[in-house]
Amino acid sequence: METNYLPPIPLSDSNLKITAIETSIPLDLFPGLLLCRIHTDQGIIGCGESYYIPQAIEAVIHDYFTHRLLGADALAIESHWRFLYERCANIGVRGAELKALSAIDLALWDILGQVCNQPIYRLLGGPVREKIKVYNSCGNPNYGPSTTRAHGWPGMGTIGEPGPLGDSWKLFHEPAALAKELVELGYSAIKTWPFDTAAIMDGPSNISWKDIDEAIKPLQEMRDAVGYDLEILVDGHAHFHLPAGLRIAEGLREIKPLWLEDIIKMDNINTLADFRRQSRMPISVSEMLLTRPDYAEVLEKQAADFVMIDPTWVGGISETKRIGDLAQTYNIPVSMHDCTGPLTLFAGIQVGAALPNAFYQETVRAQIQTVYKDLIDEVPEIKQGHIDLPTRPGMGVALNPDLFKKGREGYRISKLK
């Protein structure tokens, strides 16, 4: 009987069968993370990840997705993606469902890469470049990770402490030295979020010119220190309404940022397009969107100059590649979000290596050099503002097996009976 959805592919001897799915929430290291491993009957293990409200993602994977995946063909990535997406679309396809699908999709691509003995970017048709250009976001070792066992609110992290990796702190206290240091290391761009404090105190409808002047001062000091050797990116973490956003854009005009990211809320794409037209500034949109329909509306309404994607939120490597290709048809470059976990970074690198219109990969050196080391077996090295393409098969990295030990808090496994 024909059906209008995709049934599981019949297994043959050559298929890899999914035998178990494990998840781990590393509450002691990075409490917003959901780590995932898919096991197969031939011993290959795929790693995946998503971020934010991990307990909800864990529930979707174990209590919902395993009914489709356990015992199924591990290599039928598109079949599983479409089936799970459509079942989730029936109930709103937002939040935890898309994040769970993203984590699974990463792990399945990791398995396929290992089976083929190739990095994922080769299976996507790459490479189209020899290395990935990155910028440094002004995080700090505790921006995201936490010792309190609870993740904070998005866009409301603290500026942290002074120290070699305290880039949030340096942005406000030593911006010229920070800019010089990054240029010396070979970075070509820095991401800042100087308006968060004003937003939390006074937002979202207005921001005073005094607060704007105060927030822009460090950016001006960076310009004075290194001129245009460093592109400046400004993220508003979607704190503001349109009138406040327009004031911020006006205040930033002389700084000449590469882009303004998520200054206003992403709730209404018509308003976003209006913001772009009125501000006459380059606008980046946005890791806060999910799946192609969201991005298609943004592109069709000419609301963005740059597209930003989080591979572990939009629907994994599969959907990131498709959104990137969609943006290409509008001649819009695509950058990949991180700040949220090591496999998010690696997934962005893998797709970026195969996407002609990939532009920048976000990186947070304060996380890569600290907590990422505890989560994966090999952290990427940033050299002259670039990361070399991974050479290992699959994702190019594996999650730390100690995080998947039976009895560890935050660990859960579902097995084929």
Ligand SMILES: [Mg+2]
């Ligand atoms: Mg952002």
